[in-house]
Amino acid sequence: MVKVLITDKVDQSLVEMLKKNGFEVDYRPGIKTDELLKIIGDYDAIVVRSRTKITREIIEAGKRLKLIARAGVGLDNIDLTAAREKGIEVVNAPEGPTESVAELTIGLMIAAARRVVELNMKLRQGEWVKDYGIELFGKNLFIIGFGRIGRRVAELASSLGMNIYVYDVVDVTTYAEKLGAKVVKSLEHGLSIADVVTLHVPLTKDTYHMINFDTIKMFKKGAILINTARGAVVDCEAVLWGLENGILYAYAADVLENEPPKTTCEQRLIQHPRTIITPHIGAQTREAQRRIALIVAEKIINFFKSSAER
Numbered sequence: 001m002v003k004v005l006i007t008d009k010v011d012q013s014l015v016e017m018l019k020k021n022g023f024e025v026d027y028r029p030g031i032k033t034d035e036l037l038k039i040i041g042d043y044d045a046i047v048v049r050s051r052t053k054i055t056r057e058i059i060e061a062g063k064r065l066k067l068i069a070r071a072g073v074g075l076d077n078i079d080l081t082a083a084r085e086k087g088i089e090v091v092n093a094p095e096g097p098t099e100s101v102a103e104l105t106i107g108l109m110i111a112a113a114r115r116v117v118e119l120n121m122k123l124r125q126g127e128w129v130k131d132y133g134i135e136l137f138g139k140n141l142f143i144i145g146f147g148r149i150g151r152r153v154a155e156l157a158s159s160l161g162m163n164i165y166v167y168d169v170v171d172v173t174t175y176a177e178k179l180g181a182k183v184v185k186s187l188e189h190g191l192s193i194a195d196v197v198t199l200h201v202p203l204t205k206d207t208y209h210m211i212n213f214d215t216i217k218m219f220k221k222g223a224i225l226i227n228t229a230r231g232a233v234v235d236c237e238a239v240l241w242g243l244e245n246g247i248l249y250a251y252a253a254d255v256l257e258n259e260p261p262k263t264t265c266e267q268r269l270i271q272h273p274r275t276i277i278t279p280h281i282g283a284q285t286r287e288a289q290r291r292i293a294l295i296v297a298e299k300i301i302n303f304f305k306s307s308a309e310r
């Protein structure tokens with residue numbers, strides 16, 4: 001019997017589908033690394049979300065491991081080189097949370113522009129402050145990373161009347177034309193014209209701290225920065241500096257470099273009046289989790305079916 005270990009909270013349909021197809025499933029959401037290291041040797045497959053870090057050490061301890069399934073999109077928590085060296089297959093569900101993350105991105109954009117959290121906090125403290133916000137209509141939105149989520153954000157933001165500019169390391173001209181977006185040739189140019197910048201890139205060694213002290217200085221004064229990608233795509237210190245030096249009007253993010261937060265900078269960012277930070281809830285909707293569960297279950301079932309046929 002194929003043994004599958006699930007180490008993070010997933011939609012129950014994933015567990016049910018696997019069991020129905022003859023898999024033995026151990027559901028251990030929240031398991032700690034040292035415990036995982038002790039038991040991983042018993043399993044043929046592991047299912048994780050971003051909380052579980054699949055390091056080289058874990059991969060090496062996984063003597064029977066044939067498949068790592070990421071119930072979600074980002075693979076930055078998995079040592080892909082170590083997996084490849086061991087011949088372990090890695091699958092994910094990139095199409096699962098597109099709608100949910102795109103909707104949260106637009107929600108954060110509106111909340112940041114209208115200072116919803118800041119003014120709501122004041123009201124909770126008894127202060128009726130009727131301060132100005134800004135409209136998104138007619139403003140320039142710069143989307144960095146034009147994959148599934150970036151493109152859906154473009155569609156939603158166009159309907160708000162925003163002008164869409166995009167940047168990607170691959171050629172996205174066809175998608176951009178279809179969505180009425182303009183491709184900018186350099187990050188610098190995009191940052192200099194944007195009223196709102198939104199990040200939709202994976203975390204890689206090339207995107208690590210992409211927003212840093214150099215790039216933050218390229219922003220148009222008073223811009224809003226949105227990050228529903230990965231915390232480490234921005235340098236926390238540079239964002240704080242941008243907020244405190246009149247560059248950023250607001251920073252709204254669903255992600256932090258350390259989750260849960262660890263550094264003083266992250267604490268300061270969370271407490272800052274002009275930030276909105278949520279606890280990585282982009283894919284945390286019933287619909288997205290259900291979609292992800294079905295995609296991942298199917299990939300696991302097909303993988304073991306075709307390995308048995310080989």
Ligand code: 3PG
Nearest residue numbers: 049050051072073074283
């Ligand atoms: C993803 O990469 O799928 C999203 O960031 C969601 O991550 P999560 O499954 O850990 O919530």
